[in-house]
Amino acid sequence: MTTLTQPTSSQTLAASQVAIRKITLIDIAHALTEGFADFKAKPTTHLPVIALIYPLAAAFAFLFVFNYDTLPLAFPMISGSLLVGPLVTVGLFEMSRRIERGEDISGLQAFNFFKSGAVWDIAFLGMFLVALFFLWLATAMTLFAMTLGDPWQSLPSESASLSEFVRQLLTTAPGWTLIIAGNLIGLVFAVVTLSTAVVSFPMLLDKQVSLATAMQTSARVVMANPVMMMIWGLIIVAAMTLGALPALVGLAVVIPVLGHASWHLYKKAVV
Numbered sequence: 001m002t003t004l005t006q007p008t009s010s011q012t013l014a015a016s017q018v019a020i021r022k023i024t025l026i027d028i029a030h031a032l033t034e035g036f037a038d039f040k041a042k043p044t045t046h047l048p049v050i051a052l053i054y055p056l057a058a059a060f061a062f063l064f065v066f067n068y069d070t071l072p073l074a075f076p077m078i079s080g081s082l083l084v085g086p087l088v089t090v091g092l093f094e095m096s097r098r099i100e101r102g103e104d105i106s107g108l109q110a111f112n113f114f115k116s117g118a119v120w121d122i123a124f125l126g127m128f129l130v131a132l133f134f135l136w137l138a139t140a141m142t143l144f145a146m147t148l149g150d151p152w153q154s155l156p157s158e159s160a161s162l163s164e165f166v167r168q169l170l171t172t173a174p175g176w177t178l179i180i181a182g183n184l185i186g187l188v189f190a191v192v193t194l195s196t197a198v199v200s201f202p203m204l205l206d207k208q209v210s211l212a213t214a215m216q217t218s219a220r221v222v223m224a225n226p227v228m229m230m231i232w233g234l235i236i237v238a239a240m241t242l243g244a245l246p247a248l249v250g251l252a253v254v255i256p257v258l259g260h261a262s263w264h265l266y267k268k269a270v271v
Contacts, residue, residue: 018209018217019271023228027268028235035261038096039253042105072148072165076140076182082240083133083189085258086197087126092259093202100267118204121211125200129193136189143182147174194233195222202266221269232265 094113098105113122148168169175199221200214209217222229236258243254 018207018213020217020221020224021269021271023225023265023269025228025231028228028232028265031261031265031268032235032257034264035096035257035259038092038099038260038263039256041099042095072144073137073141076137079186080133080136080140080189082237083136083193084126084129085236086193086201086262087129089255089259089262090122090126090201090205092256093205093263096260096263097202097205113205116205117208118211121204121214122201125197125204125211125215129197132189132193136186139185139189140182143178143185147178147181148172190233191222194229195219198222198229198232198262199266199270202263203270206266217270225269 090113095105098112113119116122169179196215196218198218200211200218203209203214203217204211239254239258240251243250
């Protein structure tokens with residue numbers, strides 16, 4: 001099925017043919033600056049592509065807060081949404097690619113990636129990230145059941161509240177076990193996502209490579225730049241958190257800027 005759209009083996013770059021660079025804090029700063037410049041170039045085109053997706057997903061997650069039986073799912077869902085971030089921003093990579101080449105960025109050009117020969121690889125990698133997201137949710141709920149599950153479920157319904165949940169989380173040994181273990185396990189999921197997808201999606205749009213080559217290159221970039229990639233991940237988390245604070249409004253700017261910046265960081269890391 002995929003042979004209809006994939007490039008031939010003679011056109012496809014092998015992983016050994018792809019060179020990677022060491023990146024620096026200056027490169028990250030430049031990527032963010034260039035990402036903001038791309039956002040300013042055509043900000044209205046980003047809103048229907050990205051700005052509604054994360055707020056809707058986050059709003060769905062916040063619904064759990066009002067159902068105290070499912071309150072423990074709220075944080076895993078919100079934090080886990082970062083796992084599918086690279087998939088959500090594929091349209092922004094396409095916009096940055098077109099801006100870089102001086103091509104048309106009007107209308108719905110961000111959706112042109114559907115015409116890419118790598119669209120099936122992009123879809124498969126996206127499904128992998130979605131599966132990773134649901135695996136994270138299952139892991140988080142299992143961990144909750146092993147720690148605070150019984151005390152929380154034994155509470156009478158009139159006592160179940162957000163403040164009570166926070167109290168149990170911060171003032172009990174099972175609560176701190178949940179916090180520490182949850183963050184450590186979440187870090188593993190974040191590293192897997194970063195290693196798998198930090199350059200895979202933009203590379204599939206930019207070069208004639210197989211999915212395996214894109215994923216191998218992504219992992220190589222992370223291994224060659226572990227500190228810089230950790231800093232990049234922290235920047236994403238911090239920016240998303242700040243963007244979500246003013247009733248999610250800030251995400252309308254934060255998500256496009258980070259998406260475009262990710263493209264430029266890829267261009268700095270992969271030859």
